[in-house]
Amino acid sequence: MNERFVNILIVGAGPAGLAAAISARENGITSILIVERENEPGGILRQCIHNGFGLHRFKEELTGPEYAQRDIDRVTELGIPVECSTMVLSVSPDLTVTCISSSKGFQVIHAKAVVLAMGCRERPRGALCTPGTRCAGIYSAGTAQRFVNLEGCMPGKRVVILGSGDIGLIMARRMTLQGAKVLACVEIMPYSSGLNRNIVQCLEDYDIPLYLSHTVTDIRGRERLEGVTVSAVDENRMPVPGTEIEFDCDTLLLSCGLIPENELTSAAGIAISPATSGAIVDETFCTGVPGIFACGNVLHVHDLVDYVSDESFKAGAAAAAYVRGGRTESSFIAVRDGDGVRGTVPQKIRAAADQPVSLMFRPAAVYRNSAAVVDWDGKEICRKKAMIFTPGEMALVTLKAEDLRGISGGTLTVRIERS
């Protein structure tokens, strides 16, 4: 068994892992290793050939591969090795990682810090319990994207999309441009979970109807998909009889949400938040196991890669500080989801925090002209107004160091105050 020692091991060479590596190196750490299961770095960006990436970070519109390439180039420039086609099999609380590859076999790597950056995966049909047949032609939108953009193959000709997540919207346009007929995009909620710009640019520009408060209630076809039934749903998301619309289609794409991929995290004994399905972390992105950090979509699902990079730069810097031994023991202030708020990250803040802390969360519904308010044990310490809060866009409140001054325990509650 091949045994090695590194300062920081990063699991995943997608945008999160690349940014964490760059940041750790720029913060003075040598001996960093990135391990990637695909045969190239870049993560999901490799198959996202549409543009719109990098507007915040680079102030220009890049395609997914272009965005990834900037970080890959920087990683190469900094001399950080990326071992591809290598799968991490386990991460243990003593910061020992096992992985396997054809070229290097089974390896045991001992690290002083580990950054988890495995990303997320799509919810499959089973998670939706959609009845019907189990024929060919039902894919998650990302799988279809891989077929089209990386393999050069078309999954089908007549397409219905269930769910209005961003990948589904992007694929509605992609399949249309490639000659397929996209018949409908069906969303069970009364609002889309995708970015507004994608609704406009991917559906409206191509006259693809969006059915809000509808879902697929039956799937037909013994071998290949032949059609789906779409029904309106009531306020409890239950199908309303008599509202059925039949679509003859050979393809159903599912874009019904993403789930952080945390098998390794759970197996390492790290506590997972039921709200985010990611690790519970402090404001330095350190998980419950000292020395193991998490960032990007494995921590919580982001809307924009720019924010993934931003978060991962912070996590990489924190991992570097941890390796340098710069971490002080501290008590924690708990962070709790209040009214209208879901999945706030971080879930705790060290009382010793001396930097501004960004609290990220998902609004539970659409709120107009409202305010995000942070209370500490019932007392308001921060307020941020917004024209609109929507579940499709992650919201952010930044606490300044002085907001936290004098607070060394208790609970911060993040809530939305409707006007």
Add this chain to the structure above:
Amino acid sequence: MRSESDILIIGSGITGCAVARELSRYNASVIVLERESDVAEGATKANSGIVHAGYDAFPGTRKARYNILGASMYPALCKELGVPYRRNGALVIGFDEADRATIENLLARGKANGVRGLEILERDEALRLEPALSPDVLCALSVPESAIVSPYEMAFALADDAALNGVSFRFNEPVRDVSALPDGRYAVVTDAGSCVCRVLINCAGASGAEIHNRLSSERLEMVHRRGQYYLLDRADPQPFTRTVFQCPSVMGKGVLVTPTVHGNLLLGPTAEDIDDPLDTATTAGGLSEVLAKAFRTWPGLSVRSNITNFSGIRAHLTGDDFIVGPCDGCPGYFEAIGIESPGLSSAPAIGAELSGMVAAWLHLSRKEKTVPLPRRPKPFHDMTDEERARAVQADPSYGQIVCRCETVTEAEIRAAIRRPVGAYSIDAVKRRTRAGMGRCQGGFCMPRVAAIIAEETGLPLQEITKNGGASRLLSGTLSSFGKENADHE
């Protein structure tokens, strides 16, 4: 294509495979015809996976006899063939005094059938054994001999063994006609041609009665009884060690909650009589019925853990018992019909007896030598670190993890494709390796598995199917598709 054989078996479910394997020990030519693209595509792939102890069938029935005999053959057979099997025990739970009467009946029936270890437990004892059980439980029949098995893996191993010993499996050949020839032989017409045989064996599952009725004047009536299931993620905590049944009814053994040999949890089945023997769709009503009933057994149930739903069709004869053996008035025609529950439990016994009858009728001699089924390596998922290190050193394709959720390697996928009865579709690979059986349901690994199948078979990627027939994954390449529109991009 016209072919001849001594023996022709229609159907490669668990029964057909068990019969084929037993007959492969004799000096005779054996062909198995299968309508689908793989072994175990009917009820065998979609049932509860229970090797029943035998308390449910009425004493004196063939169901009771084959169940007891077959269940006793399972441990040795699974060991020999390398098939996962676990004697996990079962509870039949009752919620009221009417259920208690049923359970007392089951106890008496089980004792009459010769089932060992049966006893009635009171509420507290049942809850002590299975703490996740509903506190509303009143009493339970404890069945220590009940076991779980992977039914389709059993069929694959039986088929591989049979194929290694000379049985020829032909897929994608639904039987269109069956007739007796003047010379005493039988002719079977399929989509691909015809087969003539001295002995015809009907193991056709849901089509069993239809084939019987073409040859025999004594008509059989079959009911197609669909059962729908939930399969929960094995990555989630496992609340039950035993199989938990509710009280049976005339429609079947009722909704159960059981671990599978792979550590998932299975909920189901429903029992609905339907017209189309191939209609394995799930329905909103069926799925909610399973949930409602399973909640009664297990109040802590969460559908968040669901990874897939499926359904299977049980071939129920109105006579309510199995038919196994020669058919009156049709010399040389043998059958195993109406093999619903406990069909899986009974399959090894039916295989042994039916093949014995056929061998006697044809005066077959036993082969002097049989080819043993090579031992399959332990799944990578279950290996220790040391075993993984050795495996990848010996074969670098163990270093490529294709299915993340279930940790299935490229080496294992290639091995599945190369088995004696090989896997040529996504589902065929899935059932042999578990690639795609995890929580992402193939979202990540399916394109990669398709590419490996294409490489191994030499077929273009566009020809690879989910499950044989017209179930192609793709409708074309970008260059061949919608060219005029693509040019605008």
